[in-house]
Amino acid sequence: MSRTDTSRRGSRQSRAGIRDVAAAAGVSITTVSDALNGKGRLPDATRRHVREVADRLGYRPSAAARTLRTGKSGLIGLTVTTYGDEPFTFTEFAYFAEMARAATSAALARGYALVILPATSRHDVWQNVALDGTVVIDPSDHDPVVTELVRQGLPVVSDGRPAGTLPVTAWVDNDHEAAVLGLLDHLAAAGARRIGLLTGNTTDTYTRLSTTAYLSWCERVGQDPVYETYPAHDPCAGAVAADRLLARPDRPDAVYGLFDPNGTDLLAAARRYGLRVPDDLLLVCCSESTVYAATEPPITTLSLKPRRIGTAVVQLLIDAIEGIDENRPVEQVIPTELIVRTSSQRRRSPRTKVSPPRSPAQD
Amino acid sequence: MSRTDTSRRGSRQSRAGIRDVAAAAGVSITTVSDALNGKGRLPDATRRHVREVADRLGYRPSAAARTLRTGKSGLIGLTVTTYGDEPFTFTEFAYFAEMARAATSAALARGYALVILPATSRHDVWQNVALDGTVVIDPSDHDPVVTELVRQGLPVVSDGRPAGTLPVTAWVDNDHEAAVLGLLDHLAAAGARRIGLLTGNTTDTYTRLSTTAYLSWCERVGQDPVYETYPAHDPCAGAVAADRLLARPDRPDAVYGLFDPNGTDLLAAARRYGLRVPDDLLLVCCSESTVYAATEPPITTLSLKPRRIGTAVVQLLIDAIEGIDENRPVEQVIPTELIVRTSSQRRRSPRTKVSPPRSPAQD
DNA sequence: CATCCATGCAGAAACGTACCTGTCAACGAG
DNA sequence: CTCGTTGACAGGTACGTTTCTGCATGGATG
Structure with a gap:
């Protein structure tokens, strides 16, 4: 007592x-x-x-003592690429937020916590935290952080297939090519004769794969490519590029925007030129934002399913950490989802007095 | 050799x-x-x-050994309230993302890293990570996590002033009352005769302060309050509530929406009822999202300056951890910013053929 | 009765670092 | 010549766990 x-x-x-x-x-x-x-x-x-x-x-x-003894910290790094000195970029907010949210939940359910670590972190910060493994979002070609981590023997799982010979333990990604091809077919089926693309000038895998898929689709159907590129991490450049695209002499009658804000950018540009959506211009953009369900008109979006990706990435990583089933798939492809709304349907749906509230974007 | x-x-x-x-x-x-x-x-x-x-x-x-020896881990917890079993909520995406981004940068600059820890985490996860301190976002009245952390002697800094007698080390917040009053004055100056409110039915400090500020403003100017409440964490309830508000017999000619998606919700509802914005209805919502710069019409937003808040919270916490200047201010008020756009200006601005691209939302 | 195994627990060795407490040489001052 | 002083290092302990090994005890088995 x-x-x-x-x-x-x-x-x-x-x-x-x-x-x-x-x-x-x-x-x-x-x-x-x-x-x-x-x-x-x-x-x-x-x-x-x-x-x-x-x-x-x-x-x-004491967590520290336990970690020292067992060699396991229960900590997973979440590494985000940076533009400038800011972690994760403007254009990826919704995607990143959803993905991080799912990853946090999944990690937690298995007793792990997530540590946010920008790729450009000072080296001493990286070394002051005991990680069991790391999730890397969209690693660049020869990411020094990944190389270093792998050399230390830590498992690394990436969101986005690794470019070049980056030695990740496993990766999760969408099939971006299939997604773009399917989406272009959808637009063509809705009556599009000339589909334009709003894309980035960066070299990351997502942008590259999507753009080449677009180009090969154009070649297949015999359409001249019509696209504008811009630095996607610049928050104002998108609106300018959208404007450029619709100001072209060979103005497209349908556009796919690769980045989240492109939907509103294109819609605003269309209004400036007096183009009605979807009558004069079909619109699709890649976004996880639910605002596109409530725009006028609602805009068709391509969802990359960030929640599934976040969950999958963490599961793969923890499996690797705990040495579960060594010969488990080291790559996993998550299907995308095309959420079709008014902006990509040629025939305008009859105007309802009060439309039902948008449904939640679960999963 | x-x-x-x-x-x-x-x-x-x-x-x-x-x-x-x-x-x-x-x-x-x-x-x-x-x-x-x-x-x-x-x-x-x-x-x-x-x-x-x-x-x-x-x-x-070895980070673990160093931590064991020195008692400092260089890790800061970032605690988010949860609805259901998901960390942070739908309505706070943009705010949370910006705030976390700034917090991450600020922590990093001082050699610390952030660990995401939902408030409802299993206890064993909390205990398995050695924290030097914690940032708590919008703690509830008698948050058990905060109490526990303080009892362990860890500094806790909250985003949002603590309700009741919650013993936080320091806090950072906006002056929500002043913000709402200023915003209502702005609407009144733009010609609003009856201002409505779209608010939440939760008891968190932000919602409570904003709502009472609205009520007291109404009393002051002699207007009957016109408001609808809804569960803000439900992603579809906002649209329904917006509709309810505009369907009332005492329909307001101006509305302030407390949550991020309310802008599009209200805009969509206005269209259903054939109301022109801003001619028939003035609109303001609280949001950090840049989509409102590109809607038709652009919507006036109230920014809570999440980046300043994130930075301030982390600085205060690290100061406390490192015992710098014990008698430093333990509470800090960050001014809000009203970003005035077309939706809250009675006179419609002349239609330009090509409007300039939106400016970046820095700081 | 001797043997064996399962049970219930204690001792002590790591884990890898930081830092306190010397030790030893050289050196200038008295 | 002696003595404090200072520079440059070595030894050893503590941080708080986990876990390997070992030692009794007691009942079952031959």
Whole structure:
């Protein structure tokens, strides 16, 4: 009952350690550890007793000590590419938020926590945190961070297939080519004769694959490509590029925008030129934002299913960390979803007085 | 040059530790530690030599051991409230993303990393990570997590002033009352006779303060309050509530929406009822999203300046962790910004053929 | 009765670092 | 010549766990 002051130090009030619990419960340190971690062979009575004493003392095991001993920290890095000195970019907000949210949930469910670590972090920060593995979003060609991590023997799972010979443990990605081809077919089926593209001038895999898919589709159907590129990480450049695209002499009658804000950008540009959507111009953009369900008209979007990706990435990583089933698939393709709304349907749907509220964008 | 195998274990190839470096450099462990950490009094020659050997061996100090020894982990928790089992909610995407982004940058600049930890996390996850302190976003009245953390002696800084007697170390917040009052005055100045409110039915501080500010403004100017409430964490309820508000017999001629998606919700509802914005209906909503610059018409938004908040929160927390200037302000109020666009200006601006692209939403 | 195994627990060795406490040489002052 | 001083390092302990090994005890088995 009374505080047995068998502590080795005169210092008062430092947090209770495992040996304080052992002393108070009248057992050995081993027994406390086993009782609390459900290991060893102890009678239930002892186990309960130890647990109760630990509770009473407010005992909290030291994460640092445990990590040092076991070599596992329960921490997963979430690495985001940076433009300038800011972590993750303007154009990827909704995608990143959804993906990170799902990843956090998935990690948590398996007892892990996520640490946000921009790729450009100072080296000393990287080294001051004990990671069990890392998720890398859209790694660049020869990402020094990934190389370094792999060299340290840490598993690395990337969102987006690695470019070149980047030695990731596993990756998850969409089939961007199939997505773009399907989407272009959808537009063509809706009556588009000349489909334009609004794309980025960066070299990341997503942009590259999507653009080449567009070009090959054009070649297949015998259409001249009509596209404008812009630096996607610049928040104002998109509107300018959208304007350029619709100002061209060979103005397209349908446009696919590769980045999230392109939908509103294109819609605004269309209005400036007096183009009605979808009558004069069909519109699709890649976005996870639900605002496109409530625009006038609602805009068809391509969803990359960031929640599925976030979940899959974390599962793969934790499997690798825990050495579960070594010969599990190291790459996983998540299907995209085309959410068809008014902007890509040639025939305008009859105007309803009160349309039903938009449905939640679960999963 | 040759691998001096003085390692105490027969085991091969385990990561180089500090004593491997010491052996290879022909000095003691102390010297290595001092040389690498810039402490002690060593001649520059020794320091350089040790550093070089450490580099050659690919030595990476163990974060866990360092944490155990020093008691500092360099990790800051970022706690988000949850609705259901998902971290952070639909309505706060843009705000949260901006805030987290700024917080990450600020922490990084001072050598800390952020760990995402939903408030409802399993207890064992909380305990498995060694935190130096925690940022809590919008803590509820008697948040058990905050209480627990404070009891452990960890500094806690909250985004949003703590309700009741929550014992946070410091907090950062906007002056929500002033913001709402100013915004309502702005609408009144633009000619609004009856201003409605679209608000939440939750009890968090933001919603409560904003709503009471609205009510007291109404009382002051002698207007009957016209408002609808809905569960803000439900992604479809907003559209329904917006519709309800505009369907009322005492239909307002101006509306302020408290949550991010309310702008598009209200705009869509207005269209259904044939109301022109801003001619028949003035519109303002609280949002960090840039889509409202490109809607038709562009919508006036109230920005809570999440980036400033994120930065301030982290600075305050790290100051507390490092014990800098104990008597520093423990509360900080960040001014809001009303970004005035067409939707809240009575007179429609002349239609331009090509409007300039929207400006970036820096800071 | 001797042997064997399962049970219930204790002792002690790591884990890798930081830092406190020496030790030893050189050196200038008295 | 002696003595404090200072520079340059080495030794050793503590941080708080987990876990391997080992030691009793007691009942079942031959």
